[in-house]
Amino acid sequence: MQLKFNTRDPVYMQVIRYFKTQIATGVLEPGEEIPSRREIANMFKINPNTAQRAYKEMEEQGLIRTERNFPSKITRDESVIQHVREELVVTAVNDFVDAIKPVNVPLDELLDLVKQKYAGADDQKGGALDD
Amino acid sequence: MKRYVKLVNFEFNRIAKVYAVLLGIILTSQIIGVMITANGYLKKADKAMNEDMMSKAEFLQMYGQMDFHNIAYSIWFIGPIALSVAAVAFYIFLIWYRDWFGKNTFAYRLLTLPTARLNVFFAKLTTIVLMTFGFIAFQFIIYPIESTVMKWMVPKDFRIDLTFHELTQQMLDLGLLYPTEPMLFLLHYGIGIIAVTILFTVILFERSFRWKGIIFGVIYSAVAGIVIFLPLILQEFLLNGYFYPSELIRLSMLAGVIVLAGSIALSGYLLNKKIRI
Amino acid sequence: MIEVKNMVKKFGFKKVLDDVSFTAEKGQITCLIGVNGVGKTTIMNAIMNLTPINGGDILIDGQKLNKHTYEKVTFIPDAITMLPQMKIGEAMEFMSDFYDSWNEARANDMIDFFRLNKNDRINTLSKGNTAKANLLMGLALDVDYVLMDEPFSGIDMFSREQIANVFTSHLIEDRGVIITTHEIQDIEHLIDKAVLLDNGTVYRSFDVEELRENEGKSIVDVMREVYQG
Numbered sequence: 001m002q003l004k005f006n007t008r009d010p011v012y013m014q015v016i017r018y019f020k021t022q023i024a025t026g027v028l029e030p031g032e033e034i035p036s037r038r039e040i041a042n043m044f045k046i047n048p049n050t051a052q053r054a055y056k057e058m059e060e061q062g063l064i065r066t067e068r069n070f071p072s073k074i075t076r077d078e079s080v081i082q083h084v085r086e087e088l089v090v091t092a093v094n095d096f097v098d099a100i101k102p103v104n105v106p107l108d109e110l111l112d113l114v115k116q117k118y119a120g121a122d123d124q125k126g127g128a129l130d131d
Numbered sequence: 132m133k134r135y136v137k138l139v140n141f142e143f144n145r146i147a148k149v150y151a152v153l154l155g156i157i158l159t160s161q162i163i164g165v166m167i168t169a170n171g172y173l174k175k176a177d178k179a180m181n182e183d184m185m186s187k188a189e190f191l192q193m194y195g196q197m198d199f200h201n202i203a204y205s206i207w208f209i210g211p212i213a214l215s216v217a218a219v220a221f222y223i224f225l226i227w228y229r230d231w232f233g234k235n236t237f238a239y240r241l242l243t244l245p246t247a248r249l250n251v252f253f254a255k256l257t258t259i260v261l262m263t264f265g266f267i268a269f270q271f272i273i274y275p276i277e278s279t280v281m282k283w284m285v286p287k288d289f290r291i292d293l294t295f296h297e298l299t300q301q302m303l304d305l306g307l308l309y310p311t312e313p314m315l316f317l318l319h320y321g322i323g324i325i326a327v328t329i330l331f332t333v334i335l336f337e338r339s340f341r342w343k344g345i346i347f348g349v350i351y352s353a354v355a356g357i358v359i360f361l362p363l364i365l366q367e368f369l370l371n372g373y374f375y376p377s378e379l380i381r382l383s384m385l386a387g388v389i390v391l392a393g394s395i396a397l398s399g400y401l402l403n404k405k406i407r408i
Numbered sequence: 409m410i411e412v413k414n415m416v417k418k419f420g421f422k423k424v425l426d427d428v429s430f431t432a433e434k435g436q437i438t439c440l441i442g443v444n445g446v447g448k449t450t451i452m453n454a455i456m457n458l459t460p461i462n463g464g465d466i467l468i469d470g471q472k473l474n475k476h477t478y479e480k481v482t483f484i485p486d487a488i489t490m491l492p493q494m495k496i497g498e499a500m501e502f503m504s505d506f507y508d509s510w511n512e513a514r515a516n517d518m519i520d521f522f523r524l525n526k527n528d529r530i531n532t533l534s535k536g537n538t539a540k541a542n543l544l545m546g547l548a549l550d551v552d553y554v555l556m557d558e559p560f561s562g563i564d565m566f567s568r569e570q571i572a573n574v575f576t577s578h579l580i581e582d583r584g585v586i587i588t589t590h591e592i593q594d595i596e597h598l599i600d601k602a603v604l605l606d607n608g609t610v611y612r613s614f615d616v617e618e619l620r621e622n623e624g625k626s627i628v629d630v631m632r633e634v635y636q637g
Binding site for chain 3: 005006007008009010011012013038041042044045046047048049050053
Binding site: 134137141145233234235236237239240242243244245246247248339403404405406407408 | 453456457458459460475476477478479482483485487488489490491492502505506507508509530531
């Protein structure tokens, strides 16, 4: 697993964002065990203290649970997972809006375009699966 | 203490190969010397008796019997001894400088060992002393072999057999390296060891202050020299033979001990506080 | 904690280090950053008492350096400090002979980790493998602090990667590390704390995550301010 971190955002936040994406998209399932802090540090080539901080933060946000001497697990709390998913969508939409705003496209036209692209992306995905 | 012994072992091993080669050179060269000298003598005798029709007695009267002096003055015999002396003298410097200027700067390691840095100093000093005494012992051991070779080659009537002791007693320059009196031995090598500690101190001055250190080093050696010879100087020039000879010796020894202690203390200080990688 | 307080170092009349102060905590990786010739190596040498300083103090866990400190702090210079004709195995023997803190099991671990061969002579190793063997001699000591001088300079990409991996592995564990570098890219995400040196003094020292969080800047951004601003 290779993840390219940027150098300006705190690394621990980038780690959390990575996990949130994995949770929201279902790659990591509720209750699934995740790698230890050291393994994560090793995998992402980041400072172990930073990995530790990311895990602590995720525990505080209820994203993962750690019982003494056991590997950390993804939360089974549906509301938390739902929240993460929403957050992810909102962030993505915010980014999108921030990017498109300066172009000044009428909203209707934009929505049509989004619908079209969205369906197209699904089609392409389906097509790829058929191969 | 344990680490000092290990350091000595380590330092000696670093030079062991070269040392073994030197011992080999001494043995080979000196045996060759024995053979060439004996051969020359025999040829001379052969020529005198067979061509010049001298009698054995006439020949012996004219040229004398052969003894080990004939050999000991040849370059084959003295040469490797001189080489060994030069090697030790050279290694007094190299034993330090190789740690700084070797391919890998080993001084980093030596100076960060969890032991007093003076142990490094003592280990190097001990190595120099071991090398020196090793040469002496080796010469002592191979002499009987060499004199046996001579015995094989030169018939009994034509030679005088000398023990090593007799040989060194009669040869002043060899006697310097192999003093026959225990006191003299102590004196010669005592002075030698003090000289090595002074040189080590000079080297450490240089390693601490570079160019400036050489100046400090020269000044220090001058001071050390004056202190060592102070009793003698006083006796000769100021006190008009005030001391008894035994007192003079004791005072000189005291002066030597002071310089030895001074060099060690100063070296310890330089190693701990001033040394530079 | 290693504390460097108001260190002054002169070469002749020239002050190369002037009032340098910083700390390096156990369990953290502290990076001394600066262009070449800024005095990083001199600072390392001074911490190890390998060069005298003209002022200031260096404390290791509150104490001045003495011979026992070398069981607690080790220095990995930018070139290997073993005799060239030694085999790696012999160099390891040397270390275990002299250091009580030598950890043979970890040394063997590292032989595997770096894929080195104990029977290879040091002078026959490639640059990358020499750097790894050098690292091994230092990291196999059970010391609290490790000082590394430019561990990434002059070696191939894959060796760099392997060495970078050391920092996230159990080989560093909870030790305090001081590392110097003039190229931060390799380890930007690995370090906890940066000490930026310029003109023989500390321009700025900071927690890198805090910098990203509070100022949204990367280490390189701050370096740019120093060296171009």
